[in-house]
Amino acid sequence: MKTKEKVHCLTRIRILSGDQIALGPGKVSLLEEIDRSGSISKAALNLGLSYRRAWNLVDTMNKNFKSCLVTSATGGKKGGGAYLTPLGLKMTKAYRSMEKKAEESLQENWKTIKRSLKQPD
């Protein structure tokens, strides 16, 4: 959970397929950024990733799902560009929903732990 508090509880969910991470926090942020910017290179820039790194993350996702999560629009007035497929949008939404539910479900226990933590300097 993102918060400016000095103590917080962080939940990270990863979808593993064999020895690969099919979806995780970084990949989902990349999907969202591609959706916003319409381009892998712009998304990479906004996230501070190299184009190669972003492309590899997209490639890993596309290969691990039954159909692509990201596809490219070649030609046309704008040329290039990339966008999420309906499956890409669905997976992004499902992942963020998992995160939200997980964070909500653990609030009670987290409060118990938080009460016992020292306030850090």
Place this chain on the structure above:
Amino acid sequence: MKTKEKVHCLTRIRILSGDQIALGPGKVSLLEEIDRSGSISKAALNLGLSYRRAWNLVDTMNKNFKSCLVTSATGGKKGGGAYLTPLGLKMTKAYRSMEKKAEESLQENWKTIKRSLKQPD
């Protein structure tokens, strides 16, 4: 979630206090192992950690909570030995409960994602 399936969903929860991890998967496994074995060195051995590493993890936990999670029993017939304080037991239980609730809460979304994953080789 630990499973022998080729595709699975892994949830990792970390309690951050300032720039330190007060509790996380590794630290909680160590607490449980100390509780089982009654000794930091046996626990370290069972988890494949150096004694120094285990001791440092315990030290970080102890320093981040209002009172110690692990304490040592010096002297007596058995000498040495370490055990969890009531707070240590309570925090271990609260952490595992968070994990369980988080994993349960995301099952529905996980099924949606799982159906769209390729079966890995």
